[in-house]
Amino acid sequence: MKIFTTEDVRAIDRRTMEVDGIPSRELIKRAARGMADEIMARWRPTRPFVFFAGPGNNGADALAIATIMMGQGYRPTVYLLNIGGQMLSLDCRTFRDEMLSSGGQVNFIEIKDQLKLPELTADTIVIDGLFGTGLREGLQGGFQVLVRYINESSATVVSIDIPSGMTGDLNPDAINRNIVHADLTLTVEFPRISFFLRDNADLVGEWRVVKIGLNKDIIKSTPSSFHIVEEAEVRHLLKPRSPFVSKADLGSALLVTGSYGMAGAAVLSARGALRSGVGKVTAHSPLCCYEIMQSAVPEAMFEPDEHKLVVSGINPRHDYSAIGLGPGLGTNEMTFSALDTFLKVHKRPVVIDADALNCLAARPYLLQDLPVLSVLTPHVGEFDRIFGDQPSDSVRLMKAMEVAHTYQVLILLKGHYTALVRPDSKVYFNPTGTPAMAKGGSGDVLTGLITGLMAQGYKPEVSALMGAYIHGLAGEMAEEEHGVYGVTAGDIAANIGKAIQSIMKPKNEI
Ligand SMILES: NC(=O)C1=CN([C@@H]2O[C@H](COP(=O)(O)OP(=O)(O)OC[C@H]3O[C@@H](n4cnc5c(N)ncnc54)[C@H](O)[C@@H]3O)[C@@H](O)[C@H]2O)[C@@H](O)CC1
Numbered sequence: 001m002k003i004f005t006t007e008d009v010r011a012i013d014r015r016t017m018e019v020d021g022i023p024s025r026e027l028i029k030r031a032a033r034g035m036a037d038e039i040m041a042r043w044r045p046t047r048p049f050v051f052f053a054g055p056g057n058n059g060a061d062a063l064a065i066a067t068i069m070m071g072q073g074y075r076p077t078v079y080l081l082n083i084g085g086q087m088l089s090l091d092c093r094t095f096r097d098e099m100l101s102s103g104g105q106v107n108f109i110e111i112k113d114q115l116k117l118p119e120l121t122a123d124t125i126v127i128d129g130l131f132g133t134g135l136r137e138g139l140q141g142g143f144q145v146l147v148r149y150i151n152e153s154s155a156t157v158v159s160i161d162i163p164s165g166m167t168g169d170l171n172p173d174a175i176n177r178n179i180v181h182a183d184l185t186l187t188v189e190f191p192r193i194s195f196f197l198r199d200n201a202d203l204v205g206e207w208r209v210v211k212i213g214l215n216k217d218i219i220k221s222t223p224s225s226f227h228i229v230e231e232a233e234v235r236h237l238l239k240p241r242s243p244f245v246s247k248a249d250l251g252s253a254l255l256v257t258g259s260y261g262m263a264g265a266a267v268l269s270a271r272g273a274l275r276s277g278v279g280k281v282t283a284h285s286p287l288c289c290y291e292i293m294q295s296a297v298p299e300a301m302f303e304p305d306e307h308k309l310v311v312s313g314i315n316p317r318h319d320y321s322a323i324g325l326g327p328g329l330g331t332n333e334m335t336f337s338a339l340d341t342f343l344k345v346h347k348r349p350v351v352i353d354a355d356a357l358n359c360l361a362a363r364p365y366l367l368q369d370l371p372v373l374s375v376l377t378p379h380v381g382e383f384d385r386i387f388g389d390q391p392s393d394s395v396r397l398m399k400a401m402e403v404a405h406t407y408q409v410l411i412l413l414k415g416h417y418t419a420l421v422r423p424d425s426k427v428y429f430n431p432t433g434t435p436a437m438a439k440g441g442s443g444d445v446l447t448g449l450i451t452g453l454m455a456q457g458y459k460p461e462v463s464a465l466m467g468a469y470i471h472g473l474a475g476e477m478a479e480e481e482h483g484v485y486g487v488t489a490g491d492i493a494a495n496i497g498k499a500i501q502s503i504m505k506p507k508n509e510i
């Protein structure tokens, strides 16, 4: 599913009104209906509600919501910003008047004076309809004072469309103190790009999308660089199995992995690969991993390195259909030199994780040698070690878009919403996963899984996208069995097969 920049959302709004002949106030009514339902489903009329409405259509949304709730027995207190001489938008005036004629009362906050602000208690539900997509720059002066007052209160805060002061886009300059910190954000039609960045998690809180029926053809024809991966998309990509298939048709994956004390990474990456559906899995590891691998994952073959404790040379003995490098390799100079030599001669896309990423950080000239369309799977720390410290998630994602293009590689930036960044600068946010997966070894499983998918002939960008989705879903399934504290990386690997099956054959399908 595509998601859009603020500018695009505004354009889709505008074009829907033109093409479908829907007046702006009708769209606001639809938004208000959906949002009022969400709010009333959560809180009873006995709770004190304080609405802050701004001068634009975000304020109009808030006023329309308050009017609907009044009709259902709620008694909201409504404050409208009175910005010296500045006009309210036409819709803001319309919904203010509608509220007044329904018997409501509007209080004013003079933003230029010493602010007189209402008491907000722990019981209060604040509805933040100050600013939405019409915000031009960061909030200042009296607006800042109001926002900080809301943030410092112990009230529960619901933001309309986006937390006031925030943009929906990648925004390197955002100052969080000047943005409302919402517990719940009710956003119109699409989640915004900024919702998928960890930095903004405390600003957005839980988010829900309220549909207002924007024109589907206009949405379809509006290009976007940003997407959320959906299950139907992954289902469509997964190839069905022919009854006549043999293991020779299903590829052969090589994992360069493990060192003394980190044989577990070799085990876990091999398990991830084995559950991917690949025909054969081989581990290239130092001799010290031999017995461990043969007993822990007997299904995988073992290609011993000449060195006992670390990988010292990567000369694959067979023509493997995909190679993944990194889990548990350690940072020994011998291993880095082996990776260095290998990356200079190997020309097919590879998967690069963990210590292979650390090798890129130590020897940045290797970035130029990476096979085109290789998949790099860094978490935030690994990314910054290679590409320099990034001040925020917005800047990091922008940097990932830049380097994916420069080096023509795929970057799978791991986090709560893992982002796949492609060389064409398209970004795919992955929605699956759970905090239960924040464990050592889960990345090793992902590397094995992606390598296994690539070995079966899935393109690198497809393998990375499907791998992240399946891995997250397997983690969710593991959490059902073991709980958020108890999941291990091995549990994630063990659930990969079930996750793939549930994507291919959803329960509600006959
Ligand atoms: N058709 C529509 O117009 C729809 C509008 N919707 C709502 O309307 C919102 C957008 O409405 P608007 O375009 O009126 O914009 P906003 O209501 O977000 O803000 C516009 C107002 O804020 C002022 N402003 C902008 N930046 C400021 C700053 N830094 N400091 C102080 N004042 C500032 C502007 O002068 C203007 O008065 C959406 O976020 C959404 O909530 C939705 O209900 C869907 C349909």
Ligand SMILES: [K+]
Pocket: 058, 128, 129, 130, 131, 132, 159, 160, 161, 162, 163, 164
């Ligand atoms: K808002």
